[in-house]
Amino acid sequence: MAEATVYYLEDDPRILELTLYTLAQTGIRAEGFSSAGEFLDACAESVPDLVLLDIMLPDVDGLTVLRRLRGEPATRDVPVMMLTAKGDELDKAYGLDLGADDYLAKPFGMVELLARVRALLRRSQAPARGEATEPDRLSFGGIVLDEGRHTVTADGVPVSLTPKEFDLLKTLMASPGRVLSRDRLLADVWDVAFSGGTRTVDVHVRTLRQKLAAAAPGSERAVETVRGVGYRLGDGHHG
Known part of the structure; x- marks a missing residue:
């Protein structure tokens, strides 16, 4: 540093x-x-x-x-x-x-x-940084996130994400099927305890979906909206 x-x-x-x-x-x-x-x-x-x-x-x-x-x-x-x-x-x-x-x-x-x-x-x-530990690898449907290499693929196609989009996807993939509120995502991904009407989570979910869709059409459906609550990684990729 x-x-x-x-x-x-x-x-x-x-x-x-x-x-x-x-x-x-x-x-x-x-x-x-x-x-x-x-x-x-x-x-x-x-x-x-x-x-x-x-x-x-x-x-x-x-x-x-x-x-x-x-x-x-x-x-x-x-x-x-x-x-x-x-x-x-x-x-x-x-x-x-x-x-x-x-x-x-x-x-x-x-x-x-x-x-x-x-x-x-x-x-x-x-x-x-070169970490000596085994890199964390998360997968859901055709989406694979390799934390050690900081890469994401959708049906084998590389997806280029910003650091915040990467962290957002990682947080959702770490708890598949679990609904995470916007405030929870804001705290976990942005490390801030503030909502105040901010739409930053929604904006990042939208761009994340767009990038997943561009790499593998249909993969964006894995990130589901739970109306009035937040988001979850669901089975939309298979539906």
């Missing part, structure tokens, strides 16, 4: 300086940016391992920046933690829907920030 690089887009120089200093003291290379333009230019030049993103910015708001990151192939899978003003529930929901991985309300403590940063870096870097 000592080689990890974090980019922080923040227009408050005091918060920016303190955060960069704290990250550096723990061996995390961090670069700060006060404007969206220079931040996006830096991302185009060198992709970071993690982005800390303030919502309230003077030039372009952080949600617009997040949308830009998720729209670019090079940065669409980079973990992003939003830093929001306390009580901005709508921004939190919208940010998660756009693909943010976590959020932290201001004012925040450095200990909590570091814990969240380390958790996101561990999660994003885990597939790249």
Whole structure:
């Protein structure tokens, strides 16, 4: 983790300086940016391992920046933690829907920030590490998920998933037939205890189904909607 690089887009120089200093003291290379333009230019030049993103910015708001990151192939899978003003529930929901991985309300403590940063870096870097243990392999119908290799196939055809889509499918495949609520999936996959009307689970289920269908038509039916409750991995693949 000592080689990890974090980019922080923040227009408050005091918060920016303190955060960069704290990250550096723990061996995390961090670069700060006060404007969206220079931040996006830096991302185009060198992709970071993690982005800390303030919502309230003077030039372009952080949600617009997040949308830009998720729209670019090079940065669409980079973990992003939003830093929001306390009580901005709508921004939190919208940010998660756009693909943010976590959020932290201001004012925040450095200990909590570091814990969240380390958790996101561990999660994003885990597939790249060579594990000595036997890789977990889950299968359901024609869908096979290999956690050790971080691959998914549907009827033998590779399916390219984002980290969050992969984790969502893994969570559903770990409990076949069991209905998992949206709040439960949000907590297990996104590690956040917040719903507030966010549709991020629904959005990710939709894209997951689309990718499964593109690889093997019919496989998307394995991810079933239980109206008013949530989702489960069911026998739709065979029906």
